[in-house]
Amino acid sequence: MEHMNPRGDDLATPEEFAAWLKRQLEQRGYDLRPRGGGQTKFATDSGIGAGTVSRMLRGQSATETRVLQTLAQSLQLPLSEVLVAAGVLNRVELENVRHPAPRTNPLTPEQAADELGITDPQSRRLFISMTETLRQQRAENGEGRIAEN
Template identity: 70%
Template sequence: MRTTIHARYVPSMEHRSVRGSERTSPEQFAAWLRKQLERRGYDLRPRGGGQTRFIKDSGLSAGTVSRMLSGQTTTETRTLQQLADALDLPLGEVLVAAGILSAGELENVRSPQPRHTPMTPEQAADELGIVDPHKRELFINMTETLQRQRATNGGTHTAEN
């Protein structure tokens, strides 16, 4: 099963450190892509025809493939999804190779760590981005009502905390 990450645009592929995990640079992504294509029999030498054949096989534009292979950025997730499909790789692997996610971030998405303490209604509102004061108050009141109802009914499910 592929991990699908929904977003129209993702951050640029500049080399940076995130929570101690290194992301790849555009040049590293270009080298990774060349290796993937060569493994699949695409001859990328000048006049080898491999780049043209991959463009046809993948449905990606010539400019897009050229930019990726030359180490220029590509931030369109649809393009990276199309690349993943063409290479028959999980999107997550391509996002890591492209420097969009670090390997650690991808692992956190795939296997999130459970919370040790229950989240407060206020924290949940923050996490959900509820900033409108009226909507926030409504959310917090409803959550607290559900928590009291759970306590009254003797619920034991962690998700109900």
């Protein structure tokens, strides 16, 4: 079962993540029965706090990305698989990250500055000016050629 988050994406629930994690640990030989010691052993082996492991297995914890990264390393799984199992990403979002749709329109210098996180006004003006100058040189030298110095 998956639930809908505020954006309307199907995401795994904490209970589903708990069931997934339990299967992963049991497949690796951790005894998760009461007094089996598996939770404590996994916490020690992975470096994840025992309380965090316990909460994840009970479906009570919204885990942090760094914990999920440690979990992925400990289970020797791709981080992407753990993020989907934990409900951080859904499979559609994961595929969009892996295979983004091609852009239909080229970025404007302003959009490029936004995507690059250039927020300082002076740095933005310099970046946009430099980008426009390079575009103009490219156009003057022929569409497919790079400007020669």
